[in-house]
Amino acid sequence: MALYIMRRFVAMVPVLLLVSVIVFSLIHLTPGDPATSMLGEEATPQAVAALRAKLGLDQPIPVQYVKWLGSVLRGDLGRSIRSNQPVAEAIAERLPVTVELAILAIAISLLIAIPAGIVAAMRRNSILDAGSTFVALLGVSLPNFFLAILLILLFGVKLNWLPPFGYQPITQGLGGNLQRMILPAITLGTALAAIVTRMMRSSLLEVLDQDYIRTARAKGLGEGRMIRAHALKNALMPVVTIVGLQIGGLLGGAIITESIFVLPGIGRLLVDAIFQRDFPLVQGVVLFVSLAFLFSNFAVDLAYAYLDPRIRYS
Amino acid sequence: MAESRAIGGTAAVGALRTGTRQQRATGVRGFARRLRKARFAMPALAIIVLLILAALLAPIISPFDPAKQNFSDALSGPSTKHPFGADNLGRDIFTRVVYGARVSLQVGLIAVGISLIVGTTLGLIAGYNGSTFLDTLIMRCMDALLAFPTLVLALAITAALGPSLRNVMIAVGIVGIPSYARLVRGQVLSVAKREYIEAARVVGVPTPRIIWRHILPNVTAPLIVQASLGVAFAILSEASLSFLGLGVQPPTPSWGGMLSFGKDWLDRAAWMAIAPGSAIFITVLAFNFLGDGIRDALDPRLQHR
Numbered sequence: 001m002a003l004y005i006m007r008r009f010v011a012m013v014p015v016l017l018l019v020s021v022i023v024f025s026l027i028h029l030t031p032g033d034p035a036t037s038m039l040g041e042e043a044t045p046q047a048v049a050a051l052r053a054k055l056g057l058d059q060p061i062p063v064q065y066v067k068w069l070g071s072v073l074r075g076d077l078g079r080s081i082r083s084n085q086p087v088a089e090a091i092a093e094r095l096p097v098t099v100e101l102a103i104l105a106i107a108i109s110l111l112i113a114i115p116a117g118i119v120a121a122m123r124r125n126s127i128l129d130a131g132s133t134f135v136a137l138l139g140v141s142l143p144n145f146f147l148a149i150l151l152i153l154l155f156g157v158k159l160n161w162l163p164p165f166g167y168q169p170i171t172q173g174l175g176g177n178l179q180r181m182i183l184p185a186i187t188l189g190t191a192l193a194a195i196v197t198r199m200m201r202s203s204l205l206e207v208l209d210q211d212y213i214r215t216a217r218a219k220g221l222g223e224g225r226m227i228r229a230h231a232l233k234n235a236l237m238p239v240v241t242i243v244g245l246q247i248g249g250l251l252g253g254a255i256i257t258e259s260i261f262v263l264p265g266i267g268r269l270l271v272d273a274i275f276q277r278d279f280p281l282v283q284g285v286v287l288f289v290s291l292a293f294l295f296s297n298f299a300v301d302l303a304y305a306y307l308d309p310r311i312r313y314s
Numbered sequence: 315m316a317e318s319r320a321i322g323g324t325a326a327v328g329a330l331r332t333g334t335r336q337q338r339a340t341g342v343r344g345f346a347r348r349l350r351k352a353r354f355a356m357p358a359l360a361i362i363v364l365l366i367l368a369a370l371l372a373p374i375i376s377p378f379d380p381a382k383q384n385f386s387d388a389l390s391g392p393s394t395k396h397p398f399g400a401d402n403l404g405r406d407i408f409t410r411v412v413y414g415a416r417v418s419l420q421v422g423l424i425a426v427g428i429s430l431i432v433g434t435t436l437g438l439i440a441g442y443n444g445s446t447f448l449d450t451l452i453m454r455c456m457d458a459l460l461a462f463p464t465l466v467l468a469l470a471i472t473a474a475l476g477p478s479l480r481n482v483m484i485a486v487g488i489v490g491i492p493s494y495a496r497l498v499r500g501q502v503l504s505v506a507k508r509e510y511i512e513a514a515r516v517v518g519v520p521t522p523r524i525i526w527r528h529i530l531p532n533v534t535a536p537l538i539v540q541a542s543l544g545v546a547f548a549i550l551s552e553a554s555l556s557f558l559g560l561g562v563q564p565p566t567p568s569w570g571g572m573l574s575f576g577k578d579w580l581d582r583a584a585w586m587a588i589a590p591g592s593a594i595f596i597t598v599l600a601f602n603f604l605g606d607g608i609r610d611a612l613d614p615r616l617q618h619r
Contacts, residue, residue, distance in 0.1 A: 015454060018457070018458030019458050021458075022458060026474045027474070140602070141595060141598050143550055143594050143598065146594060149580065150591070157581050164580075249463065251466065252464060255558070256465070256557065270469065274473040282473055286462070290463070293461060
């Protein structure tokens with residue numbers, strides 16, 4: 001297993017380097033001078049020159065890259081040019097909100113999708129099955145920002161059950177926190193629920209076709225007990241994988257969800273940084289998110305290799 | 315027919331007959347017939363045709379100017395004058411949805427065009443030079459692009475280039491490149507080993523001609539499927555960027571931008587958000603269904619799975 005982890009990690013290194021090149025290049029993609037673009041046209045030449053010197057933009061690009069990569073490897077992502085706060089600190093401050101949102105979204109999607117997938121598989125070709133397929137298709141096609149608006153309209157404006165916007169930290173009370181997180185979590189979890197329902201259905205159908213299930217049936221085991229004791233565990237493996245692989249989609253969705261519900265997470269941080277043309281912050285967040293995405297996929301690969309030893313030797 | 319009945323008309327014979335029928339129905343006519351039978355593909359196609367017509371004929375369909383403000387009608391609800399209502403500046407929402415279709419379809423087609431052309435070219439080069447340094451270089455770059463969540467990459471590119479319709483098309487186009495490159499490379503690797511390609515090489519057919527005449531046609535079918543699903547993805551991405559304020563800039567009507575404006579008026583004029591939101595939803599759904607239908611129609615083996 002250790003050898004497998006090493007091999008997979010080494011294979012990831014060139015991709016990590018290229019990712020760093022792309023993130024670094026962002027600042028140089030801007031039309032015209034990056035320092036002027038960040039400070040705005042009305043900035044004084046002195047201020048522009050000072051920022052250029054501060055960010056090292058007056059050095060040759062390869063030198064800039066090597067220096068930047070060196071600091072990144074030491075965990076230094078630079079400082080925000082607006083607040084002067086270290087970028088890593090800004091990310092660490094906002095991260096808990098995004099992580100909570102993602103965990104709640106995954107929890108909600110699994111609570112809906114696993115029972116729905118099981119029912120669809122057990123009542124294959126019934127109205128229930130067709131209904132769950134249809135709802136899942138709608139769930140995948142419904143843009144999350146439109147779903148968010150519909151939820152706000154129904155629960156926040158018409159029924160007045162939940163606060164439509166805003167955030168309350170867990171430290172100020174779990175109830176208030178959850179009240180404000182539930183709509184964003186449903187928004188973010190719906191598409192995932194749709195994908196997981198389809199996966200759960202097809203993987204359970206595949207398992208139910210196996211010989212050992214026929215044996216279990218033949219010895220007179222009830223359907224419910226058979227699913228719980230024999231089929232579910234094996235059927236859940238691909239589901240775990242698909243959830244792991246959707247983490248990138250969740251991070252992207254979090255940007256929109258946090259913007260609509262005014263949640264102070266990583267996504268909101270990125271959008272604000274873009275509007276303020278705070279490039280060190282944009283670079284830091286984009287790099288962080290892509291690394292989180294890469295490493296979550298890496299973790300899924302490892303988990304899979306651990307659960308299914310055949311993968312390690314192929 | 316009589317003979318097969320005499321054998322017993324078993325399921326196997328039935329399957330054989332169906333197989334023969336399917337084999338006969340090749341080419342464009344067979345494709346059209348299978349597409350007609352695919353679930354929801356025809357209603358989806360009808361919606362898309364309707365949208366294209368609406369986008370083309372926008373000035374004829376609607377008597378209003380999409381950008382003209384008319385404060386006496388501000389926030390008025392759906393009526394015969396304004397079927398989808400009017401927004402906070404008194405602009406007709408139906409007109410803006412129709413003109414918004416122009417933006418969405420334009421982004422959908424041009425962004426997919428960029429991904430398709432660049433992705434296919436890179437995939438052909440990588441696949442034809444399989445396992446060389448060039449192949450590795452191209453594919454590692456594609457892996458790096460795939461290492462970003464799609465919306466994050468699109469946001470990052472528009473952030474650098476600046477928000478505008480053109481830059482949204484470029485950003486969404488770049489985000490789509492790796493999936494086409496991977497698809498084409500995979501297909502080319504499997505086709506390039508075939509004997510007729512070897513034969514063409516041996517008799518001295520120039521490489522570009524081999525690629526153009528013999529390899530590319532083999533890759534077309536999966537590319538068409540990918541592109542039709544890609545349009546849905548591009549429209550959704552544009553709407554997301556415009557919703558965040560980083561896409562098409564006002565007063566040009568775009569569905570994402572209208573929805574973003576509408577969200578601030580939910581308590582007084584929910585129609586401002588519902589009309590453009592539904593337009594995005596229906597369009598994306600239609601392109602997804604059409605893409606699925608085309609996939610089933612191009613590859614009949616996938617049907618009924």
